[in-house]
Amino acid sequence: MLALIDIQSGNLHSVENALRAAGCDDLIVTADPEQVAAADRIVLPGVGAFGACAANLRAVGGLEAALGEAVNAGRPFLGICVGMQLMADAGEELGEHRGLGWIAGRVRRLQPATMDAKVPHMGWNDIVPAGAHPLIEAGEAYFLHSFAFEGEGVLATTDHAGTVTAAIGRDNLLGVQFHPEKSQRYGIALLGRFLKWRP
Numbered sequence: 001m002l003a004l005i006d007i008q009s010g011n012l013h014s015v016e017n018a019l020r021a022a023g024c025d026d027l028i029v030t031a032d033p034e035q036v037a038a039a040d041r042i043v044l045p046g047v048g049a050f051g052a053c054a055a056n057l058r059a060v061g062g063l064e065a066a067l068g069e070a071v072n073a074g075r076p077f078l079g080i081c082v083g084m085q086l087m088a089d090a091g092e093e094l095g096e097h098r099g100l101g102w103i104a105g106r107v108r109r110l111q112p113a114t115m116d117a118k119v120p121h122m123g124w125n126d127i128v129p130a131g132a133h134p135l136i137e138a139g140e141a142y143f144l145h146s147f148a149f150e151g152e153g154v155l156a157t158t159d160h161a162g163t164v165t166a167a168i169g170r171d172n173l174l175g176v177q178f179h180p181e182k183s184q185r186y187g188i189a190l191l192g193r194f195l196k197w198r199p
Helices: 012-021 033-038 050-059 063-072 184-196
Strands: 002-005 027-030 041-046 077-081 105-109 121-129 139-145 147-151 154-159 163-170 173-176
Touching: 002 012, 002 033, 012 027, 012 041, 012 184, 027 033, 033 063, 041 063, 041 184, 050 063, 063 077, 121 163, 139 184, 147 163
Parallel strands: 002 027, 002 041, 041 077, 077 173
Antiparallel strands: 105 147, 121 139, 121 154, 154 163, 163 173
16 A cells, blocks of 8 residues: 655645556555555655645654654655655755754755746756666656755756756655656656565
8 A cells, every 4th residue: 555645735636646647556645644654655745835844744643653664664755845855854944944854964945056047946857867776767857846955865966057956865765856746757657666666
């Protein structure tokens, strides 16, 4: 069973449809800690501000602990957009907010080197793998964000008048700043690889 985490801040319907298009036929949308702890793999989407998403996650008693239990047990985990950012130690959007602390780093406001590179970073952009990884391939994906991860575990980057983290991970963890559910063939293919991933 795949648990698609509902923290009231993601476009769950689009992500669910994309996962089903990628071949997932055993999916539950939930924030129930028992279901999360029992899941075979987990997807955490997030849209909006880092602090609000972190607060929504922690407002569900036992959810953070259940996520930690599942991750420590080696279950494959995918964080999408702010769901990826929450994997960091902290985020600096509208103040400082504590993340899950799974990958060392911080989420900071994008500061492109040229004025013509707008913030938010919105639209299609190249994915440049930092090295070999079973889930990350070169291609184009759809981005929509104003803050980005800086730290360890970078698996891929993109360029927005400067290098921007596109994916992070370690062991059974993967986070992507872009939106697979909006990235057409590239995104569906990535989700398909995640569904078969045995880290």
